[in-house]
Amino acid sequence: MIDDISRFRRLARAVTTQTGALDTSFLGLGRPLGSARVLNAIGHGKEDVGELRVYLGLDSGLMSRLLRGLEAEGMVETAPAPKDARRRIAKLTEAGQAAFAQYEALSDQSAEAVLGRYKQSEALLAAADLIATVLGRDRIEIIEADPEDPRVEHCVQAYYDEISEIFGVFFDPQVSGDPEAGSLRAPNGTFLLALSDGLPIGCVAVKRQAEGLGEVKRMWVAPAARGLGLAKQLMNAIETHAQRLGLTTLQLDTNGKLTAALHLYRTDGWVEIERYNDNPYAEHFFEKQLG
Amino acid sequence: MIDDISRFRRLARAVTTQTGALDTSFLGLGRPLGSARVLNAIGHGKEDVGELRVYLGLDSGLMSRLLRGLEAEGMVETAPAPKDARRRIAKLTEAGQAAFAQYEALSDQSAEAVLGRYKQSEALLAAADLIATVLGRDRIEIIEADPEDPRVEHCVQAYYDEISEIFGVFFDPQVSGDPEAGSLRAPNGTFLLALSDGLPIGCVAVKRQAEGLGEVKRMWVAPAARGLGLAKQLMNAIETHAQRLGLTTLQLDTNGKLTAALHLYRTDGWVEIERYNDNPYAEHFFEKQLG
DNA sequence: TAAGATGTCTGACTTAAGTCAGCTATATGA
DNA sequence: TCATATAGCTGACTTAAGTCAGACATCTTA
Incomplete structure (x- = not known):
C-alpha cells in the first residue's frame, strides 16, 4: 500500500x-x-x-x-x-x-x-529537478561550452553561492563575468558543462598553468544531480579534454568541508601533494598524471 | 532557459x-x-x-x-x-x-x-510524493475510515513521530494500536482520512466528550501535502461529520510551536478558551460552535 | 402507469497510426 | 568504377481508435 x-x-x-x-x-x-x-x-x-x-x-x-x-x-x-x-x-x-x-x-x-x-513553488521545482534528473540520468550530456555562455554563468554563480554559504564568506562572483574566462577556453583551457534535457546541472574547467601542467577549477554539481556519479563523469571528461590540450599533469585544491569531493579525488587516482598556492580556503592539494 | x-x-x-x-x-x-x-x-x-x-x-x-x-x-x-x-x-x-x-x-x-x-531514494520518494500530491490536489478525497485501518495507523504513527520530534519527548504510539480507537468510531466519534490517489496524506478525528460536546484530535497533514489548504479541508469535513453525530460544540488543544495550526484555528472561526484538560504539552485551547 | 431519462449495446462509418516491400538517389570503400 | 550500404520516399496494405445514430432494457417521477 x-x-x-x-x-x-x-x-x-x-x-x-x-x-x-x-x-x-x-x-x-x-x-x-x-x-x-x-x-x-x-x-x-x-x-x-x-x-x-x-x-x-x-x-x-x-x-x-x-x-x-x-x-x-x-x-x-x-x-x-x-x-x-x-x-x-x-x-x-x-x-x-x-x-x-x-x-x-x-x-x-x-x-x-x-x-x-502552490505556495512553496521553490520546493516543488527542486523536487521536479531532482526527479527529472534522476529519470534522465542516461541522457545527461557533457558538452564543451564558452565560459561566457549564460548556462555556464548560471553554474558558476551557483558554485560561488554555495562556497560562500559553506565558508560563511562572500565570494564575489564578479558580476561582470568570470575574470578567468579568458584562460578557461581553448587553447589555454576548456569549460565543460553537464546538461540534463537542456538544464545545466554541473560544470568543471581546466586551465593551463605551465607547459604540460593544468589546474582543475569550478567543479560543481547541482544539488538535484548529486548521488548519480556525475562528478566522476565530469572529472573523466575533463581529463580527456586536458590530454587533448597537451597537458600531462593536473593539479587541484579543495577544502576538508567538501567531503564528497575529497572522497572522489582519493578514489579516482589523485595523489595528495604539498600546498602549491596561497588560496586561504584550500586545505588539500592533489595531483594526477594523465595517460 | x-x-x-x-x-x-x-x-x-x-x-x-x-x-x-x-x-x-x-x-x-x-x-x-x-x-x-x-x-x-x-x-x-x-x-x-x-x-x-x-x-x-x-x-x-x-x-x-x-x-x-x-x-x-x-x-x-x-x-x-x-x-x-x-x-x-x-x-x-x-x-x-x-x-x-x-x-x-x-x-x-x-x-x-x-x-x-539512485542512492538517496528517500529524497527521491519525498520529491515524488510532493509532486504527485500537488498535481493531484483536485483529486484528493476525504473518506471516513476505521481507526484500525492500516492507512490510519500509518498517519497516526507519523503524527506521533512528528510531535515526538518537535517536543523532544517520546510519545508512545502504543504499537498495539491507538488506545482511543474505540472512541474514535461511530457512534462516539469518527476518523477521517485524506487520500491522494490512494496514498494517505492526512487525518483528523473527533471524539464525543459529553452530550453535544466533541473534541478534535489527531489532526495531521503529511509534509508532502502542506501548502495545499488540506488542513482547512479536513477541519471543514470533521465539522460536518461532528454535526451528523449530533455534536454542537467542538473543542481542541494545541501547542504554540505548531504555528500553522494556530493560524488556521484563529482564522477559521475558533475562539480561544481557558485550559480544559491537563495535557502538559497543550498551551492553547479553542472552541467552536457548530451550525 | 405512462413519459421521459439513463446506461449499454450494435452497426456503419471515418480517421489516425503503423507496417512492409520495393524504388530512387546518394555515399562509401575495395 | 563498381558493388554495397544508407536515407528517404511511395504504394498498398492492416489495425487501432474514435464517432454517431439508433435500438433496447431499465429506472425514475409526475
Whole structure:
C-alpha cells in the first residue's frame, strides 16, 4: 500500500494524467497528435529527419508522410543536408513557427497553472529537478561550452553561492563575468558543462598553468544531480579534454568541508601533494598524471 | 532557459519518456493499448462500466467493444449491477487477474529500476510524493475510515513521530494500536482520512466528550501535502461529520510551536478558551460552535 | 402507469497510426 | 568504377481508435 514502489508509481500516474490532458488539448489545435509531435520536435531543434525518426520512434514511411502533410500545410520546409544529400533537414516556416509557439504557450500555461496554485513553488521545482534528473540520468550530456555562455554563468554563480554559504564568506562572483574566462577556453583551457534535457546541472574547467601542467577549477554539481556519479563523469571528461590540450599533469585544491569531493579525488587516482598556492580556503592539494 | 516553467516542463518530459517506454512495453504483452488500459483500470478496482468510461475518457460504443473483446479473450466477465440492472459491473476472471499481474509486474519493474539506481531514494520518494500530491490536489478525497485501518495507523504513527520530534519527548504510539480507537468510531466519534490517489496524506478525528460536546484530535497533514489548504479541508469535513453525530460544540488543544495550526484555528472561526484538560504539552485551547 | 431519462449495446462509418516491400538517389570503400 | 550500404520516399496494405445514430432494457417521477 505505502511501499516505495507504489509511491513512485503514483508519480508516473499523476504526471501522466496531467500530461495526458495536455496531449488532448494539443488536439484542440486541429492537427492530429502525430503531426503535432513532429512539428514540436522540429521546433525543439531536432531538424535532421533521421534523428526525428529515432526521437519519435516512428517508421520511416510514416515519418515521411507526416512531413509531407506538414509541408502541404505550409508549416515545414525540407531540404537535403549540405554534407550528405541523402539526409534531409526539416525547418519550420514562419507559419510553422507560429503554430509551434501556440503549442509552447499551451504547455507553459499548463505548467504555470500548477506552479501558480502552490505556495512553496521553490520546493516543488527542486523536487521536479531532482526527479527529472534522476529519470534522465542516461541522457545527461557533457558538452564543451564558452565560459561566457549564460548556462555556464548560471553554474558558476551557483558554485560561488554555495562556497560562500559553506565558508560563511562572500565570494564575489564578479558580476561582470568570470575574470578567468579568458584562460578557461581553448587553447589555454576548456569549460565543460553537464546538461540534463537542456538544464545545466554541473560544470568543471581546466586551465593551463605551465607547459604540460593544468589546474582543475569550478567543479560543481547541482544539488538535484548529486548521488548519480556525475562528478566522476565530469572529472573523466575533463581529463580527456586536458590530454587533448597537451597537458600531462593536473593539479587541484579543495577544502576538508567538501567531503564528497575529497572522497572522489582519493578514489579516482589523485595523489595528495604539498600546498602549491596561497588560496586561504584550500586545505588539500592533489595531483594526477594523465595517460 | 532556466526559468521556472521550463524547469517544471522538464519534469513532464522526463516522466513521459519513462512512462511512454512503459506504454510501449505494455504492447509487448500482445494486447492493444486500449484493451490493456481497460484491463488495468478494472484491476485497479474501477468495476462500474460507466465509471470506467469516464476514467479512461472513452466513448460508450468504444468502451462496449473493448469490453466485448476482453470477454472474448476470457479476461473479463460482466454482469448487470444488482441495484440498477441498466449499469454493468466488470470483473476480472482468473485469467484476467493473471494478465493484470503481468502488467503490474512490468510497472513495478520500471519503478524499481529507477529507485534501485539512485542512492538517496528517500529524497527521491519525498520529491515524488510532493509532486504527485500537488498535481493531484483536485483529486484528493476525504473518506471516513476505521481507526484500525492500516492507512490510519500509518498517519497516526507519523503524527506521533512528528510531535515526538518537535517536543523532544517520546510519545508512545502504543504499537498495539491507538488506545482511543474505540472512541474514535461511530457512534462516539469518527476518523477521517485524506487520500491522494490512494496514498494517505492526512487525518483528523473527533471524539464525543459529553452530550453535544466533541473534541478534535489527531489532526495531521503529511509534509508532502502542506501548502495545499488540506488542513482547512479536513477541519471543514470533521465539522460536518461532528454535526451528523449530533455534536454542537467542538473543542481542541494545541501547542504554540505548531504555528500553522494556530493560524488556521484563529482564522477559521475558533475562539480561544481557558485550559480544559491537563495535557502538559497543550498551551492553547479553542472552541467552536457548530451550525 | 405512462413519459421521459439513463446506461449499454450494435452497426456503419471515418480517421489516425503503423507496417512492409520495393524504388530512387546518394555515399562509401575495395 | 563498381558493388554495397544508407536515407528517404511511395504504394498498398492492416489495425487501432474514435464517432454517431439508433435500438433496447431499465429506472425514475409526475
